[in-house]
Amino acid sequence: MKPLEGITVLDFTQVYMGPSCTQLLGDYGADVIKVERPGSGDLSRTSIPDPDGLDNPIFLSINRNKRSVSIDTRSEQGKQVIYRLVGDADVVVSNFRSGVMERLGFGYERLREVNPRVIWASGTGFGPEGPYSHKGGQDVIAQAYSGVMWRRESSDLPLSVYPTTLADYTTGMHLMQGILLALRTRDLTGEGQKVEVTMYDSMLHMQMQEACMQLNRGYEINWAAMPLSGVFATSDGALCMVGAFKENPLRDVCVALELDEDLSRRPEYATQEEQFARRPELQAVFRERFATNTTAYWLKRLEGQDILCAPVRTLEQALADEQTTVNRMILETDHPVAGRIRTLSAPIRLSASPFDVRHAPPRLGEHNAEVLAEHGFTAEQIEALVRAGVLG
Secondary structure, three states: OOOOOOEEEOOOOOOOHHHHHHHHHHOOOOOOEEOOOOOOOOOHHHOOHHHHHHHHHHHHHHOOOEEEEEEEOOOOOHHHHHHHHHHHOOEEEOOOHHHHHHOOOOOOHHHHHHOOOOEEEEEEEEOOOOOOOOOOOHHHHHHHHHHHOOOOOOOOOOOOOOOOOOOHHHHHHHHHHHHHHHHHHEEEEOOOOEEEEEHHHHHHHHOOOHHHHHHOOOEEEEEEEOOOEEEEEOOOOOEEEEEOOOOHHHHHHHHHOOOOOHHHHHHHHHOHHHHHHHHOOOHHHHHHHOOOOOOHHHHHHHHHOOOOOEEEEOHHHOOHHHHHHHHOOOOEEEEOOOEEEEEOOOOOOOOOOOOOOOOOOOOOOOOOOHHHOOOOOOHHHHHHHHHHOOOO
């Protein structure tokens, strides 16, 4: 028995934030029906040039355990098809710009008339109200507006984009959490509700410790600028070190680095406040020492003093790591277009109800006839919708 078995999700999401949410719902048993544009589908199907076209790795990465229907939702016939599907759905999920679902005729109040038990879940950039409500949501934009992009190890470093879709993924997980909370509430009350998350809020919430310090003490805590932590080049690569969570981490770092002196005994480094004030001096000492030997050598030395540390690796190296294999994080499945594909597994492990793959990432409109038949459409009605261009 899967945790979400028996739950039907009508999925209007595209790109990354929404699909990352609905893929996890599908991984744990929900029947996810992905609604796509005829001809082109989810924008991630065409976001990169690839030999497999609409079934490229970007799309494949976040769309398993879904069935695709391609419906012209702007046509009146298409809207009526959607209303039929909503009547049997538990959850409707979207991540369009605020107001788009309402303009399509699929806002919460309208769908609630069709199905009072429906949970209407929306992920947007900034929400339906406020000075930025009209703006489109996008990962990099959320990084910039929320203060995440401004925060870096040192003010003399250039501002840059975080290279992984931090805002998309975080907001997608918050969207999933909201849906699960609403499903639990419906178990208690029998009624659906609206669930709304925004990329802006998710990025602010990620900084809850820093925000609390700023709001209550008037200054910013910067975890990347801790005096005994950082990323350091070695003779054959790089490592990161976190000198924290110990009674006297500087003393132990000095032992690990084979320094002639315990710098923590010096008055100018005796307290954390003084270490913060003289961080550049300490970091210069660390950089000089780390450069004299290999990553493996220094990791062994640091671990010998119980100092948190790790090699700085590429994604390729991480994917090939034995820990990745032990954790079963790489999943192999067959796809009718792409052949044998490898994607990342779900990161949540349930001992009694683990996830599995029931559907490979779908081809565009692959399940048009199958899904509509399950929701009461006859073969003649389905063929008429195809002839009318409603189904792509």
